[in-house]
Structures are given as structure tokens and as C-alpha cells.
Amino acid sequence: MGWIGESVDSIKSLQFRQVLTQVVSLGMIVTSALIIWKGLMCFTGSESPVVVVLSGSMEPGFKRGDILFLHMSKDPIRAGEIVVFNVDGREIPIVHRVIKVHERKDTGEVDVLTKGDNNFGDDRLLYAHGQLWLNRHHIMGRAVGFLPYVGWVTIIMTEKPIIKYILIGALGLLVVTAKD
Amino acid sequence: MRRNMGEIYITAYQRDKGETLTLQHRSRLGKMHSFGNRLNTLLTFSGLLLAVLCILTTTISSNFNEEGPPVNAHAEVLKVNRLRKQLSGNDEVILTLNVSMDLRSAFTWNMKQAFVFVAAEYETAKNSVNQVSLWDHIILDKGHANIQTQVTTKYSLIDQGSNLRGKEIKFVLHWYVMPKIGKTIEKQMVMSDFRLPEAYT
Numbered sequence: 001m002g003w004i005g006e007s008v009d010s011i012k013s014l015q016f017r018q019v020l021t022q023v024v025s026l027g028m029i030v031t032s033a034l035i036i037w038k039g040l041m042c043f044t045g046s047e048s049p050v051v052v053v054l055s056g057s058m059e060p061g062f063k064r065g066d067i068l069f070l071h072m073s074k075d076p077i078r079a080g081e082i083v084v085f086n087v088d089g090r091e092i093p094i095v096h097r098v099i100k101v102h103e104r105k106d107t108g109e110v111d112v113l114t115k116g117d118n119n120f121g122d123d124r125l126l127y128a129h130g131q132l133w134l135n136r137h138h139i140m141g142r143a144v145g146f147l148p149y150v151g152w153v154t155i156i157m158t159e160k161p162i163i164k165y166i167l168i169g170a171l172g173l174l175v176v177t178a179k180d
Numbered sequence: 181m182r183r184n185m186g187e188i189y190i191t192a193y194q195r196d197k198g199e200t201l202t203l204q205h206r207s208r209l210g211k212m213h214s215f216g217n218r219l220n221t222l223l224t225f226s227g228l229l230l231a232v233l234c235i236l237t238t239t240i241s242s243n244f245n246e247e248g249p250p251v252n253a254h255a256e257v258l259k260v261n262r263l264r265k266q267l268s269g270n271d272e273v274i275l276t277l278n279v280s281m282d283l284r285s286a287f288t289w290n291m292k293q294a295f296v297f298v299a300a301e302y303e304t305a306k307n308s309v310n311q312v313s314l315w316d317h318i319i320l321d322k323g324h325a326n327i328q329t330q331v332t333t334k335y336s337l338i339d340q341g342s343n344l345r346g347k348e349i350k351f352v353l354h355w356y357v358m359p360k361i362g363k364t365i366e367k368q369m370v371m372s373d374f375r376l377p378e379a380y381t
Contacts, residue, residue: 060318079313082364100313102307102309102310102340104306144363147361
């Protein structure tokens with residue numbers, strides 16, 4: 001009771017300017033996060049520059065919970081590269097390795113086949129019904145960098161939303177009640 | 181001690197601005213270095229420092245390894261098991277290969293695995309680039325980086341069309357060095373040429 005009462009008192013005793021400062025600083029935090037994200041999007045040329053690995057299909061290279069940095073350049077796609085692609089009718093993008101490439105002479109279009117390092121067969125079963133190849137527009141980017149374990153934060157938060165709300169609540173309270 | 185620091189700060193402030201400070205300011209300045217503040221600063225700074233060190237060490241070391249010492253590799257065809265036309269109209273080839281490679285020189289401290297594969301590469305009238313992986317392998321440590329093996333193609337060589345009879349193909353060894361942290365390094369090396377048979381088996 002005492003702690004909550006104190007907090008309520010401290011909120012009540014805040015002056016208008018202090019509240020304003022806190023709102024502005026909160027806004028600064030949110031906008032700078034947004035700036036970093038959008039800046040990364042411009043810099044890497046990929047729609048989602050950072051992805052979290054959700055499955056073990058690329059083990060032992062990528063484990064569940066690893067973070068990948070994507071880059072989408074004009075460079076042609078070649079065998080061996082690890083690409084992130086979207087299949088029509090599937091919401092979650094997949095990170096797998098390219099094992100076959102056929103590039104057309106006249107138009108420069110590519111047909112690509114992928115496979116997870118840890119999977120037995122290639123990805124034709126994962127593609128849309130009747131789809132044999134991936135094309136350029138399916139591919140969101142290629143994985144260039146890698147950061148282990150950090151993605152677990154996101155996985156835990158999506159799987160246990162309650163933790164997310166508790167965290168957001170605690171942070172919000174901290175921002176509101178903290179002086180300076 | 182803490183209070184003293186606050187007061188020193190105030191006098192400096194007063195001298196600069198020529199202003200008098202109210203009691204409220206004074207008490208707030210006294211609270212400036214609370215335990216939470218110190219912990220926050222310490223954690224932020226050490227986190228930043230770790231990130232910078234991490235980036236520096238990985239980029240510098242991967243730049244050192246950019247050129248890398250030469251790697252020995254060799255591939256030859258022992259047998260053409262099959263060359264046929266599939267029902268879909270595409271040519272399919274199954275080969276038995278003798279593959280040897282020594283990638284020990286490519287291993288460094290920041291190396292989680294090397295993904296190696298042998299690709300058949302060729303050109304056709306329709307496609308300027310055809311890359312088909314025939315066999316791949318994951319090397320996890322330096323002790324297993326010297327490989328000498330006979331393999332039947334893990335993925336059969338299937339063309340887009342029927343251009344494989346008498347086709348000259350190149351065997352290219354690709355290796356992708358995946359680091360424990362940082363940037364992936366990719367290298368490749370042409371190992372040998374091979375002309376496929378003129379007739380279906």
C-alpha cells in the first residue's frame with residue numbers, strides 16, 4: 001500500500017512541465033527506435049532487415065532464437081547463399097539455402113530451389129501447390145550476418161504475451177514515475 | 181558525501197548563471213546518483229563497450245581471413261550411373277564422384293561450421309547460368325576438414341530441358357564459412373571439367 005500510495009502521490013505532485021518533458025522523452029525513445037528500423041530498411045534494401053530464426057531446419061548453422069541480418073542487393077542469387085523467402089499463402093518467411101539456380105539468358109530471370117541444411121529433402125513440399133521454383137519476387141533478402149541467442153526475447157514474448165504486457169507495463173511505470 | 185557533491189554542483193551552477201537555486205532543485209540534485217542511476221549507467225556503458233568490441237574483433241579478424249591461404253580440392257567422375265530423359269522432358273544425370281578437399285587452413289577461432297558443396301555449372305542456349313548442387317557436407321571442426329570420399333550425387337543433376345547429352349560441365353567447390361558471430365565468408369574454386377556422354381543410358 002505504501003509504495004503504491006507514494007507512487008500515486010508522486011504522480012499527483014508532478015508539475016505540468018515535468019509531465020510534458022516525460023511525454024517528449026517517451027516520444028523521443030519511440031521515434032528513435034522507428035528511425036533506426038526505417039534507416040536499416042533503407043540501408044539494407046530489405047523489407048524486414050532483421051529476422052529471428054524460428055525453426056531448427058538450418059541447424060547446426062542457425063538455431064532457434066538466433067537473429068539474422070538481411071541484405072537485398074541487385075547482385076544475382078547464386079547457389080549456396082542463405083535466402084529468406086515468402087511463399088504465396090504462407091505468412092511466415094522461411095530461411096533456407098539455395099541449392100539450384102537457373103538464370104535465363106534473355107530476361108535474366110532466375111529459378112531457384114532451396115533446402116534447409118538440416119532437412120532431408122528440398123523445399124518443393126513447402127512451396128505453394130504445384131510450384132517448382134522460387135523467383136526473384138519471392139525472395140526478401142539474403143542472410144549476411146548473424147547474432148546468436150538474442151532472438152529468444154522475441155520468441156518468448158510472442159509465445160507468452162503476458163510477459164510482454166508485464167514488461168511494457170513495468171517500463172511505462174518506470175518512465176512515468178522516474179524523476180530525471 | 182553525496183550531499184557535498186550536490187552542493188559543489190550547485191555553486192558551480194550559480195557562478196555560471198548567476199542564479200539562485202530553490203530548495204527543491206537542491207534536493208533533486210542531491211538524489212542524482214541513486215543506486216538505480218549508477219546501475220543503469222554501468223549496464224548501458226558495459227553493454228555498449230561489449231557490442232563495440234564484438235564488432236571490432238569480428239570485422240577485423242574476418243578481414244584478415246578475407247584472402248586466406250589456398251585450399252586444395254579435387255573432384256573426378258568415377259562413373260556415370262544414369263543419363264536419361266525424365267517424363268517431364270528434362271534430362272537427369274546421376275554420377276559417382278571421387279571428392280577430396282583439405283579445408284583445414286580455412287578454420288579460425290571464430291568458425292562455427294563450414295558448409296561445403298560441389299556444384300555442376302554449365303551454360304545452355306536458354307540459361308546463361310545453371311548451378312546444380314550435387315553433394316554437400318557440413319564440417320564442424322578442423323579435425324574433420326580433410327575429406328577424401330566417394331559419393332553418389334545426393335541431388336541428381338536435372339536440367340531445365342534436354343541439353344545434357346555431350347554437355348561440358350564444370351565441377352565447382354563452394355564453401356561457406358559460418359562464424360560464431362559476424363559475417364559469413366563465401367569462397368569458390370573450379371575443380372575440374374567433365375564432358376557428359378553423347379547418348380542416354
